[in-house]
Amino acid sequence: MPLLVIFAGLFILVAGLEKAVITPDIIAWVGNWRLDHVGVLTSLTAVLSNIVSNVPAVLVLEPIVAHLADPERALLVIAIASTLAGPLSHRLRAAPTVVKPAVKSFLLTQRTVVKSNGCAGAQ
Incomplete structure (x- = not known):
């Protein structure tokens, strides 16, 4: 039961982050990071996935990559990178x-x- 509370809290935290922190200004600022390049997006996704877990990382990145030239390709990169990021830091x-x-x-x-x-x- 406590584990379920941890995961519920994680998703609530991510939802709050999306509403309070991911503003149009932040999206524009992160847009300067060249996320249209696979290596940059993969690295960002791997780091974020190891901090907050795979699904919350995808939820956080989705509104950001929605503004890229090819958001479908970006979401595929995020899906693959978040899945493969697991072995990077197993303890986190x-x-x-x-x-x-x-x-x-x-x-x-x-x-x-x-x-x-x-x-x-x-x-």
Whole structure:
């Protein structure tokens, strides 16, 4: 349950960021970063994806790239870059926060089941 609250808070934070921070002035300023170049957009997406996670990063970047010459291509670059950004800094990402405790709990449960069934080789 606390993890669900963290993710809900993350999306609320991103929605607030979109409304309060991503103004037309910010969009124009970021537009000077040459986001129409794949390398620049990929780098920005990778960094942002490792800070706020993949989906919120895409949500933040979407209104910015909507003003580029080829927004469809930019969104494809963002989709690929945010997906592949995961291995860059595994410890900063939300997935290990979710998966590691779940796997540990699952393994402990399975170990208990194996012991209670009296299977050979159980420790």
